[in-house]
Amino acid sequence: MSAIHIALLGYGTVGKGVYQTVQSHQKKLQAIFGKEVKISAILVKNLEKHHSPDDDVILTDDFDKIFSLEKLDIVIDAIVGKEPCFSYLQRAIKRGCHVITANKEMFAHYGSQLKRLANEHGVTLSFEATVAGGIPVIQTLKQLLNVNNIKKVQGILNGTSNFILTKMREENVPFSSALKLAQEKGYAEADPTNDVEGYDAFYKAVILSELAFGESPNWGESIREGIRGITPEQIEIFSSLGFRFKHVASIERTADGVQCAVKPVLVNEQHPFYHVEGVQNAVSIDGDIVGNISLQGPGAGMFPTASAILEDLVHINRKSVSPIFTEQKPDGDEASTVSFWAIGGDVNASILPTPIQVIERIHPNVLLVKAPEETVYAIHLPNVHVYQILGDVVYKGLVVS
Amino acid sequence: MSAIHIALLGYGTVGKGVYQTVQSHQKKLQAIFGKEVKISAILVKNLEKHHSPDDDVILTDDFDKIFSLEKLDIVIDAIVGKEPCFSYLQRAIKRGCHVITANKEMFAHYGSQLKRLANEHGVTLSFEATVAGGIPVIQTLKQLLNVNNIKKVQGILNGTSNFILTKMREENVPFSSALKLAQEKGYAEADPTNDVEGYDAFYKAVILSELAFGESPNWGESIREGIRGITPEQIEIFSSLGFRFKHVASIERTADGVQCAVKPVLVNEQHPFYHVEGVQNAVSIDGDIVGNISLQGPGAGMFPTASAILEDLVHINRKSVSPIFTEQKPDGDEASTVSFWAIGGDVNASILPTPIQVIERIHPNVLLVKAPEETVYAIHLPNVHVYQILGDVVYKGLVVS
Incomplete structure (x- = not known):
C-alpha cells in the first residue's frame, strides 16, 4: 500500500499527541486518504532526550536530513519560536509539501508571508491548532x-x-x-x-x-x-x-x-x-x-491540540473525503449510567428501592440521590417529580442552610 | 453575466431572511460564485398573503411551475411539515438540483433517504439550518x-x-x-x-x-x-x-x-x-x-437562520472558493467607543475629567464610570486601577449593600 509521508517537527507534548493519535486513528485516516498515513521522521532539538517511537521512524536533530527525504508530502510543525521554524516551513513549502502548524508566535509574525508562499506553490497551509487548542x-x-x-x-x-x-x-x-x-x-x-x-x-x-x-x-x-x-x-x-x-x-x-x-x-x-x-x-x-x-x-493539552492538527490533516485531503454520515463503532458495552437526581415533592427516603442511594435531603421537599436511570424512572408516586442533574454535583455548593 | 438560479420554497420569516440576505450580500456571493446569484421563484401556500419582492421573481403556489423552470440550480427549503416538502425535494434532487433545507421535522424523518438520493444524483444536500439556527x-x-x-x-x-x-x-x-x-x-x-x-x-x-x-x-x-x-x-x-x-x-x-x-x-x-x-x-x-x-x-430568527442557509449555499461552490484571508470593508467610521469601567483604589470622583461620567460608588474603593477608552487610560494616579467591564452592566445587579 502506498503511503502519505509526514515529517513531524518537535516531539514535546503536542508532537507526541500527534504521533499517538496518527497511530491510534490509522484505520480512520487510511479510510479517508486511501493510503497509509505514516510519520516517517521526527525532528528534535536534543537527540539524547528522545528516542524514536518506532524502528522505521527517523529521529534526527538535523532538518536537512528531513528535507532530503525522498518521499515527503506533509510537514507538521509542533515546535516553538520564530526561528528556525519559519525557515524550515519556507523550505518545506518550496519543496511542495503541505504544511500544518501549531506555532502561534511564528505564525503571528510570518503567517501572511507563508500564506503567499503556499499559494504560489499550490500547497495547503493550515493553522487550526495555533489558536484555542481543540476548539475549532x-x-x-x-x-x-x-x-x-x-x-x-x-x-x-x-x-x-x-x-x-x-x-x-x-x-x-x-x-x-x-x-x-x-x-x-x-x-x-x-x-x-x-x-x-x-x-x-x-x-x-x-x-x-x-x-x-x-x-x-x-x-x-x-x-x-x-x-x-x-x-x-x-x-x-x-x-x-x-x-x-x-x-x-x-x-x-x-x-x-x-x-x-x-x-x-x-x-x-x-x-x-x-x-x-x-x-x-x-x-x-x-x-x-x-x-x-x-x-x-x-x-491546550496533548490530545485537544492533536485533534486540531489531525482535522487540518484531513482537510488537506478534503476533496476525496465522503463526509456527512460517518459510520462509527460503539464505545463498548457500558452498563446503565448512574447519575445524580433531585427527587422533589412529598417523598420519604425510606420507601425508595435500594439501587437509589440517598445522598442528602437538601431541602424540606427535595432529596438528592444517586441512582441508575431505570430505577429513578420507576418511581411512580403522586406529587413526586424526578429531575436529572447534569454535570458534576458539588456537595458543598448544594447544601443550603 | 450568467446566473445561479435558485427557487425558494416558503416565504415566512426564514424565507424572507434568505431573500433579503441574498440581495444584501449579492456582491460577496458573486465574488464567490463568479456569477449572479438569483432567487428566480418563490413558492407560497397562499398567494393572497404575499406579493413578489421583485418584478422578475415568480411568486407561485404551484410547485410544478417551479419544477418546470428552464433554469434551476438550487432549491432552498424554508417550509415546515413532512409533506409535501419531502416530495418536492425528491423531485428537485432527481432533476439534478442542489438542495438546502431548514425543515427539521421533514429531515428527521427522511434525511437518510434524501441523502442517498442526493448521492445517487451527484448533488449536494445541506442542512446546517435544521439545528440550532445560526450556530454552525x-x-x-x-x-x-x-x-x-x-x-x-x-x-x-x-x-x-x-x-x-x-x-x-x-x-x-x-x-x-x-x-x-x-x-x-x-x-x-x-x-x-x-x-x-x-x-x-x-x-x-x-x-x-x-x-x-x-x-x-x-x-x-x-x-x-x-x-x-x-x-x-x-x-x-x-x-x-x-x-x-x-x-x-x-x-x-x-x-x-x-x-x-x-x-x-x-x-x-x-x-x-x-x-x-x-x-x-x-x-x-x-x-x-x-x-x-x-x-x-x-x-432561531430571521437572520441567524438565513446565515446558516447562506453558509450552506457557499459550500455548494466550495471548490471554487478561495478562502482564508478574506478582504473586508470597515463597518464605517465609528467614534471612539464609550463603555463601562471600574476604577478601583483611592480615587475621588471630583478629580476625574468630565468625559468620565461617574455612575455610582459601588464599593468604598470602587467607582463605576462610563467613559471613552482614551480618557480612562489617561488616568495616572498612584494605587488606582482601571478595569473595563465587558458586556451589559445591570445596575441593580451591581449595587452591593
Whole structure:
C-alpha cells in the first residue's frame, strides 16, 4: 500500500499527541486518504532526550536530513519560536509539501508571508491548532466568513493566565502562589512571561485578526497588559460586587484599522466568559448576520491540540473525503449510567428501592440521590417529580442552610 | 453575466431572511460564485398573503411551475411539515438540483433517504439550518468527526421552551403566563405543542444523531418529556438550591444503540448550560480526542437562520472558493467607543475629567464610570486601577449593600 509521508517537527507534548493519535486513528485516516498515513521522521532539538517511537521512524536533530527525504508530502510543525521554524516551513513549502502548524508566535509574525508562499506553490497551509487548542475556532470563523462580515472577536485565549486568575479567586492566594501551582501542574513554564504578560494571547489575536479582517492590528498601537498586577484584595472586592477578572484578547475592526487589546477585564454573571474557568478557552464572535456565537473548550493539552492538527490533516485531503454520515463503532458495552437526581415533592427516603442511594435531603421537599436511570424512572408516586442533574454535583455548593 | 438560479420554497420569516440576505450580500456571493446569484421563484401556500419582492421573481403556489423552470440550480427549503416538502425535494434532487433545507421535522424523518438520493444524483444536500439556527453545529460536528469519535451530544435546541423556563424563573409566573408572553413576542405558535412538548428538540436530536453516530435513535424507546409540568414552586425551590431547569436534548452512543432523551433537567452554576437563557441555543459535544467543546448562539430568527442557509449555499461552490484571508470593508467610521469601567483604589470622583461620567460608588474603593477608552487610560494616579467591564452592566445587579 502506498503511503502519505509526514515529517513531524518537535516531539514535546503536542508532537507526541500527534504521533499517538496518527497511530491510534490509522484505520480512520487510511479510510479517508486511501493510503497509509505514516510519520516517517521526527525532528528534535536534543537527540539524547528522545528516542524514536518506532524502528522505521527517523529521529534526527538535523532538518536537512528531513528535507532530503525522498518521499515527503506533509510537514507538521509542533515546535516553538520564530526561528528556525519559519525557515524550515519556507523550505518545506518550496519543496511542495503541505504544511500544518501549531506555532502561534511564528505564525503571528510570518503567517501572511507563508500564506503567499503556499499559494504560489499550490500547497495547503493550515493553522487550526495555533489558536484555542481543540476548539475549532479557525474553521468556525471561515464558515461564518462565507456569509458574515465579522465585527468583533473576543476570547480567553491563554489557559495558563485563566488558570491563575481562577486559582487566585478560588483559594484567595496571591499571583505568585497561583503561578507556582500552575508550574507544578505543568500549565506554566519556568519563565511564564509569554502567558501571564499576554504575549501568547496577543499572537493568537493577530492570527484571528488576519483571518477575520484580512489584516493585522497595528502591533505598536495594540494594548498588551498582563495579570501580574492583580491582587487578592482586588479580586475579593470585585467578587463581592459580582465580577470576575478574565484576561481577554479582543480584536475589532474600526475606521482606523483593527484595534487589538489583551488585558484583564471584569465580567459579570451574565457574560459568557464568567464561567470559563481554569485552563479552558473561549471565543465569542460577532457577525453582522448571524449575531453572536460563542465557543468554549480545552485551549491546550496533548490530545485537544492533536485533534486540531489531525482535522487540518484531513482537510488537506478534503476533496476525496465522503463526509456527512460517518459510520462509527460503539464505545463498548457500558452498563446503565448512574447519575445524580433531585427527587422533589412529598417523598420519604425510606420507601425508595435500594439501587437509589440517598445522598442528602437538601431541602424540606427535595432529596438528592444517586441512582441508575431505570430505577429513578420507576418511581411512580403522586406529587413526586424526578429531575436529572447534569454535570458534576458539588456537595458543598448544594447544601443550603 | 450568467446566473445561479435558485427557487425558494416558503416565504415566512426564514424565507424572507434568505431573500433579503441574498440581495444584501449579492456582491460577496458573486465574488464567490463568479456569477449572479438569483432567487428566480418563490413558492407560497397562499398567494393572497404575499406579493413578489421583485418584478422578475415568480411568486407561485404551484410547485410544478417551479419544477418546470428552464433554469434551476438550487432549491432552498424554508417550509415546515413532512409533506409535501419531502416530495418536492425528491423531485428537485432527481432533476439534478442542489438542495438546502431548514425543515427539521421533514429531515428527521427522511434525511437518510434524501441523502442517498442526493448521492445517487451527484448533488449536494445541506442542512446546517435544521439545528440550532445560526450556530454552525453541523459544520463543527463534521469537522470534529474527521478525527474524533463522538461520545455524546447535549443541547438546548428549542429557544421557545428555554425562553418560557427563563421567564417563569425570572418573573415567578406559571407556565401559562410565560407561554402567553412567548406567543406575544412571536417565539411560540398558537399551538405550542411542537416546542414545549419537546418534538422540535427531538427532531433536531435525530438529525444530530445521524450525523454524529451514523444512525437514528430508536424513536419508540426515546424519552420525550415536555416542560408543562414544571411549576413556579419547583423553580423557586431549585433556584434556592442553586439549580436552574433547562430543557435538554441528549444523544449518546451505547452498546444498545443510540439513546436519546429530551427532558427538563437541573443544572448548577458550573454547568455551561446554566447561563444559556431566553431564546439562546447551546450544544455541548464530547469527542474522544478533543474532549468537550460547547457552542452557544441564536437558535432561531430571521437572520441567524438565513446565515446558516447562506453558509450552506457557499459550500455548494466550495471548490471554487478561495478562502482564508478574506478582504473586508470597515463597518464605517465609528467614534471612539464609550463603555463601562471600574476604577478601583483611592480615587475621588471630583478629580476625574468630565468625559468620565461617574455612575455610582459601588464599593468604598470602587467607582463605576462610563467613559471613552482614551480618557480612562489617561488616568495616572498612584494605587488606582482601571478595569473595563465587558458586556451589559445591570445596575441593580451591581449595587452591593
